[in-house]
Amino acid sequence: MKNVLVIGASRGIGLEFVRQYREYGDRVIATARDDAGMKRIEAMGAKALRVDVADPASVSGLGWQLDGEKFDVSLYVAGVYSTAGATQPPAQDEFDRVMRTNVLGAMQAIPQVAPLVEAAGGRFAFLSSQMAYMGGTDSSFGWTYRVSKTALNMVVKAAQQDYPRAVMVAISPGWVQTDMGGPGAPMTPEQSVTWMRRSLDGVTARHKGAFLNYDGRRFKGW
Numbered sequence: 492m493k494n495v496l497v498i499g500a501s502r503g504i505g506l507e508f509v510r511q512y513r514e515y516g517d518r519v520i521a522t523a524r525d526d527a528g529m530k531r532i533e534a535m536g537a538k539a540l541r542v543d544v545a546d547p548a549s550v551s552g553l554g555w556q557l558d559g560e561k562f563d564v565s566l567y568v569a570g571v572y573s574t575a576g577a578t579q580p581p582a583q584d585e586f587d588r589v590m591r592t593n594v595l596g597a598m599q600a601i602p603q604v605a606p607l608v609e610a611a612g613g614r615f616a617f618l619s620s621q622m623a624y625m626g627g628t629d630s631s632f633g634w635t636y637r638v639s640k641t642a643l644n645m646v647v648k649a650a651q652q653d654y655p656r657a658v659m660v661a662i663s664p665g666w667v668q669t670d671m672g673g674p675g676a677p678m679t680p681e682q683s684v685t686w687m688r689r690s691l692d693g694v695t696a697r698h699k700g701a702f703l704n705y706d707g708r709r710f711k712g713w
């Protein structure tokens with residue numbers, strides 16, 4: 492049985508991680524920022540905590556809520572999307588919304604959670620995106636989002652240096668049928684999360700700081 496933490500699990504990929512880990516008998520603590528999300532987590536037999544990753548005070552409360560815990564697997568899934576491209580400057584509030592959720596929230600969660608992952612010699616994965624892959628960039632579509640996930644990849648790589656007893660990776664879920672991915676995406680949340688769970692099971696010390704695709708392959712030269 493694994494001890495699992497999922498940050499940002501009210502719906503979509505995060506909620507599917509909760510469902511699958513619970514299905515395999517693991518103990519899961521998961522976060523949402525409203526009552527409806529917390530109820531969906533609890534309905535799967537997981538413990539729900541309230542965290543808004545864009546609110547520094549809320550994230551800093553995570554540490555004491557997790558006092559005494561150790562995590563074999565921890566996942567930072569919370570994220571928001573933005574589609575605008577480089578023909579207009581980003582609106583300030585849109586830039587702040589994306590960067591606070593996708594980057595700052597992860598940077599604030601790491602000092603609270605990474606020691607608990609180290610205590611179990613576990614894995615800490617951060618949901619990135621293939622849109623962060625520089626080698627595959629052929630459009631400015633979603634440039635604020637791209638920048639945020641590329642920054643997240645660096646957050647993971649840099650933070651790994653301070654938490655050597657954990658393995659920290661950024662992982663792209665592929666294009667997935669969620670509120671964010673839309674109905675035209677080729678993968679269901681069940682398929683994507685099945686792949687990612689399998690890939691994370693195979694992660695070892697040689698993956699420290701890596702940027703992986705959902706199937707476990709590395710993005711080369713990212």
Ligand SMILES: NC(=O)c1ccc[n+]([C@@H]2O[C@H](COP(=O)([O-])OP(=O)(O)OC[C@H]3O[C@@H](n4cnc5c(N)ncnc54)[C@H](OP(=O)(O)O)[C@@H]3O)[C@@H](O)[C@H]2O)c1
Binds near residue numbers: 618676
């Ligand atoms: N779907 C795709 O095709 C795809 C592709 C590449 C990467 N990703 C990444 O995968 C992750 C999950 O995406 P998804 O497709 O499941 O998206 P989603 O269906 O839109 O769900 C986003 C999740 O993030 C949470 N969240 C957003 N802002 C938050 C905040 N301030 N505090 C706490 N939680 C917050 C949402 O909670 P609320 O319900 O409270 O809003 C929700 O649980 C994201 O990081 C996304 O960037 C997705």
